[in-house]
Amino acid sequence: MTSTPAAQRQAKQLSPRGASNKGKLAAWLFIAPAALAYTAFVLVPLAMSFYYSFLRWDGIGEARFHGLTNYVTVLTDPKLLQIIGNAFQLVGYFTVIPVALGLAVASVIRGHMAGAFGTVTRTVLFLPQVIPLVAAGIAWSWMFASTGVVNQGLRAIGMSEWARGWLGDFVWALPAVGLIGAWVLLGLCTMLLVTGITKIDPSLYEAARLDGANPWHEFRYITLPGLRQELGVCVTLTVISALASFDIVYISTLGGPGISTTVPGLEIYRLAFAHRQVGLASALAIVLMVLVLISIAPIQWLSREKK
Amino acid sequence: MRLAPANGLVARGLVVLLMIVTILPFLSMFSAALAPQGTYPNGLQWPADPQWGNFVRAFEVARMDQLLLSSTLIVLGVVPVSVLIATMAGYGLAKLTTDRYRWLYLVFVFGLTLPFEAVITPLYYEVRAMGLLNTRFAIILPLIGLYMPFGVYWMRAHFLNVPHDLSEAAQLDGATRWTEFWLVQVPLARPAIMSLTILLFLWTWNQFLLPVVLVQDPMQRTMAGALGAFQGQWGTDIPLLCAGALLILSPTIVIFLIFQRQFVAALMQGAVKG
Secondary structure, eight states: TTTTTTHHHHHHHHHHHHSSSHHHHHHHHHHHHHHHHHHHIHHHHHHHHHHTTTEEOOSOOOOOOOOOOHHHHHOOOOHHHHHHHHHHHHHHIIIIIIHHHHHHHHHHHOOOOHHHHHHHHHHHHHHHHHHHHHHHHHHHHTTTTTTTTTHHHHHHHTTTOOOGGGGTTTTTTHHHHHHHHHHHHHHHHHHHHHHHHHHSOHHHHHHHTTTTTOOHHIIIIIIIIHTTHHHHHHHHHHHHHHTOHHHHHHTTTTTTTTTTOOOOOHHHHHHHHSSSHHHHHHOOOOOOOOHHHHHHHHHHHHHTTOO | OOHHHHHHHHHHHHHHHEEEEEEEHHHHHHHTSSSTTTTTSSSSSSSSSOOOOHHHHHHTTTTHHHHHHHHHHHHHHHHHHHHHHHHHHHHHHHOOSSGGGGHHHHHHHHHHOOTTTHHHHHHHHHHHHTTTSSSSSHHHHHHHHHHHHHHHHHHHHHTTOHHHHHHHHHHHOOHHHHHHHIIIIIHHTTHHHHHHHHHHHHHHHOOOHHHHOOOOOOSSSSSSHHHHHHHHHHHTTTHHHHHHHHHHHHHHHHHHTTTTTHHHHHHHHHHHHH
């Protein structure tokens, strides 16, 4: 709103006071339906999650107050800790790969992707964003299968001893799931960063070059700071989709082998509906929500600073 | 583009590589979908005798016509209502900008990062208490609520940028808030509403967690939820699974290709604002 003329600004300041109670009432009435839907299907369930998290309840019989025991379990049980750890390992793949590759592409291109080539690129790179994650899971389960394309490729370059059923392997299943997420998010991050870089003033690069800056300096002191906001967006989105992942894991591994790819989202589902431990599931749900908030807050703060 | 040609070549090479990586899983599904039924296909190869009939069989097995209907009904139940009440609330919130009402906005925005898993258990009991379990309403009603943080945030951001004079002028002309909203604000908000509609359509069509938990019958689910059930049932028959998955994907891809420009714009803005 940088171009708001003074008159408009004045009108803006005056109007809240000028607005009658009737105007405020109207505003409230406009908000009411959304507030109702939001309350009924988000705030109330959230409050119920919080309440359940203090109970020992199988979902059918009588519930008993269980104090903080569920939270203690979530934060000390080695299995649950591993599950939470898995989610953070996924962040490594979901976030680092798309952002790093996106940055690489953006800083090499450093210009509009105009014309037919640009359109084709955009369309193709956005495909993974349009299809359901379930479909990505199915496609990649097949890619990673023992006779799938990944192993075919490895055999073709003479690395057949590496070929394996990736998603059934205790060591490699989690990285494989991580790569599926990276594939889904890669195009979006790349396009966001490519678009972001076109907003950086080109004269900055020219000036830097006159001052004898090398490409690394240009990247470090012009590109990175210039992309602060877009990077913030990419990191925020990818971190959330890693921590709150469900679809991809459910389809490609169901959390296995063992619990090597189980993530909190899947474990909540399992605890609540298969093991009938509604209290514990709810405590994990609240912890997941808090973890997401805690992880996002510093990113938001870092990317908004200096703006 | 004022880059050195060598640089441009490297850039294009990189982009083409990315595109290949993006398309490869689709190609591999496609080649598997053409392999003879019940066999275990081998990687990416054009089958000697492409079995186009797999698609026909998958269409029948997955009951695609009913799935399309179900998904369409769910989208029609969710998207128009969500867009309408989010637009109204965005307009209302843009009027209440003083510090006294900041909390209201913050309460809505708080839901932006909320993982759906955090509320899925109580939603199950809530929907069951309403007697809606295993109906499409079990997906429709909660989704409307769950979309409010983004929808309201999105529309409020738009209305904050609409000059205040416009509203004042309408008021001076004797318009009620209601007529002003419909005759002045909504037509101006059309681009924002369009993007929101596209995003909500995609998110609903692709929604998986809610159908899996709240609706048993795949025929009452969204496309993504039905695809999950299809995989559970036919997961071992790779050609059929791949053919079914591609079929279930195709409506979104077709719509995406037609409205490519709008989709890309919506997804990019949606990311930046969200």
